[in-house]
Amino acid sequence: MFEEIETTPLFGANLVAANFKADPRVDKIDLGLGVYRNDAGVTPVLDVVKSAEMRLVQNQPTKSYQGLLGDVEYSRLMLGLVLGEAADTSRIAVLQTPGGVAALSIGFHLIHSVRPNAQVWVSDPTWANHAPVIKHTGLTVREYPYFDQETASLDFDGMMTCLSVVPAGDAVLLQASCHNPTGVDLSPAQWDKVIGICKTRGLLPVIDVAYQGFGQGLDEDAYGPRKASEELPEWVLTATCSKNFSVYRDRVAIAAVQTRSPQNAESTLSQMRRFANVTYAMPADHAAAVVKTILSDDALSADWKAELSAMRTRVHHVRRTLAHALRRATNSDRFDFLERHTGMFSLLPLTETQVENLEHHHAIYLVKGGRMNIAGLNSTQIERFAAAVAQVTAT
Ligand SMILES: Cc1ncc(COP(=O)(O)O)c(C=O)c1O
CATH class of the missing domain: 3.90.1150.10 (Aspartate Aminotransferase, domain 1)
Known part of the structure; x- marks a missing residue:
């Protein structure tokens, strides 16, 4: 064979x-x-990761299964980090995943399950792994202009012109900050316009948060996701801890989907759980436990922000x-x-x-x-x- x-x-x-x-x-x-x-x-x-690990070694009571959703409290804290503590999360389905790629994969599988003919528009260029992950789910990849080679800056007019003719129901992949591979980001005013066009044209943003805190700061780098969360009825978001907690090999992220109602969120989460179940089943706990330990403790959070x-x-x-x-x-x-x-x-x-x-x-x-x-x-x-x-x- x-x-x-x-x-x-x-x-x-x-x-x-x-x-x-x-x-x-x-x-x-x-x-x-x-x-x-x-x-x-x-x-x-990071020193703060070592400190959290020491606490876990001392205090962790069990290594029994955590469940298909992973650590629910970790995911709640991560949503707070990305969207802000005050965000309304009642319509959001969220689970812990083994890294950002698994989160993206769940997000795109979910979109494919409800809109198999949807196209996913990605920036030209984008991270080399985006298109393979999207195509593997059966969705079609299209590109919107993003980077002007001549000026090494954003081709915002080209991007907006393209998005203004993208068919309703298609998805648009956006990177929250520190765009990979160009290093060129949307300004807050440009985010407003992109989210505005998603709203008026019925496009679904998929926001990949891979470098929160590496660009301007934790809040500044989350402008896009926060704006989307305020303005749009539906979106998909992935946020990995690989880079900003420096836990690359330990594999932890979240996949989150904003839906139109708490009931929709519940059924959406059940489908996300199903995708998890047939691939990796349960995410490994270690890095989620570390991140939860840090984010739920004021002193450790302050140390993390400093690092x-x-x-x-x-x-x-x-x-x-x-x-x-x-x-x-x-x-x-x-x-x-x-x-x-x-x-x-x-x-x-x-x-x-x-x-x-x-x-x-x-x-x-x-x-x-x-x-x-x-x-x-x-x-x-x-x-x-x-x-x-x-x-x-x-x-
Ligand atoms: C833009 C972007 N998204 C997602 C990821 C996925 O990160 P990981 O699967 O390591 O958490 C990366 C990693 O390099 C990335 O650059």
Whole structure:
């Protein structure tokens, strides 16, 4: 039976990670994988996570099954973090999932179950894993304009023109902040307009919250979801703790769906529970228990916010230093946009050959298409990186 199976290739950051691992050069630099790194090049376990884990080791009474929904109190706290404590959650179906991808998968399976012909509109470009996850559910992927390569900024007119003709009932995937891979976000005024068009045209936003707190701050980065929650009868939201709690491998997120009534929320949740049951059944508890411990304790929450703020500040600092280094190395302002972008990623205006040359001649790994993880650079590597970019773009 299995001799008929064809190999399916790795893509995106997972492909870069595999190539990087196989490279024997000691001075190699990984700017592919989407994880925060400190200036020592380490993705640290946050001190606050260690503190919460210590408490769990001391006090956790059981490791019996948690149930298909996961930890309900964790999900409630996460909704509060994303939507604000005052949000009305009575019409929201929410469950804990093993990471953001599982949350997206449940959201799109749910949409497919009620609207199998719906199209899902994603930004051009978007995170490399979005389209495969959507297509796997049977839904069709379409793209709306998002990134203007010339100016390295948002093509908001193009986006709005496209959304204004998207058929009612289609879904629109939006990233709450720190857009992956471009680093270009909607301003609050632009969010207002996008949510306005979803409202008037009957489009369903699916909001992917993957970097809350990495852009401007916890509240600022949640402007879009909060606005959607106030203005729209229905939406889908996924929020992962991978990045902002730095618990990547422990896999925890939420999938949430706003419905028209508490009764609709109940039946929707039963379907989400069914999707969970036939895939992973129950999410692992550990990271949810950690996040719940932090968010339900004022002192731990304050510690977490301080550590998150330090990560955000470092990313801003690397952006500024890098933009200045590239200005000097290339004698041009063509990389100044790095300072204006937010979050861990920016898309460098490099050709495929230039990205390959960085890899082959300088042992510097970016994702195909030019996405770089800003946080992957430490202060001792910035000048070398800038010189390498200047060299591969010189001809
Ligand atoms: C935009 C975006 N959404 C969702 C995810 C999923 O995160 P995870 O499944 O690791 O929680 C990521 C991870 O890189 C991401 O960049």
